Amino acid sequence: MTNPNYPADITFLIVPGLRDHVHEHWQTHLAGQLAKAVTVPPLEHDKLSRAARVEALNSTLASIEGSAVIVAHSAGCITTVHWAQQHAQQAGRIKAALLATPADVENAMPEGYPTVQQLQSNGWVPIPRQSLPFKTLVAASRNDPLAQFARIEGLAADWGASLLDLGEVGHLNPAGGYGPWGGVHQLLQQLV
Numbered sequence: 001m002t003n004p005n006y007p008a009d010i011t012f013l014i015v016p017g018l019r020d021h022v023h024e025h026w027q028t029h030l031a032g033q034l035a036k037a038v039t040v041p042p043l044e045h046d047k048l049s050r051a052a053r054v055e056a057l058n059s060t061l062a063s064i065e066g067s068a069v070i071v072a073h074s075a076g077c078i079t080t081v082h083w084a085q086q087h088a089q090q091a092g093r094i095k096a097a098l099l100a101t102p103a104d105v106e107n108a109m110p111e112g113y114p115t116v117q118q119l120q121s122n123g124w125v126p127i128p129r130q131s132l133p134f135k136t137l138v139a140a141s142r143n144d145p146l147a148q149f150a151r152i153e154g155l156a157a158d159w160g161a162s163l164l165d166l167g168e169v170g171h172l173n174p175a176g177g178y179g180p181w182g183g184v185h186q187l188l189q190q191l192v
Contacts, residue, residue: 050079069094128157
């Protein structure tokens, strides 16, 4: 299924979080619905390396002709922000970005996720606070176990992004009860 209302010259660049490709995730469903979507592939090595994830995003973008809209989730949002800081000369290729439920890698996350120390030693900390050079919408949850709403509200302000309060949607992932995300197309339409 495709959405015919998207401009033909836009490719959607999907940037997953640390768990990479999850079959029932809204990003996976979205990729299947878009005529032009490319997902940053899972890492084979250095899975926790921020530098490796930024390079994977950069390599994937290099494979896309024309403009792209980034659709990131969780740590993929933080990857995107690091990428924008390090590759400012390429940021003009990005028409806009949707950063959905960014993970707060500077504070402790629930059991089963990397520790702050692991994230710090792999280059995730500190989170860049510079204004992003493209139109950005941050969609945040009020009860996200990976980030307090007030923290994401502050990051969105620092990034020069619009903030959308999604209400209580957990981490907007299958564990939070989300497979397909019905509202994502409306948000993408606002960005293109």
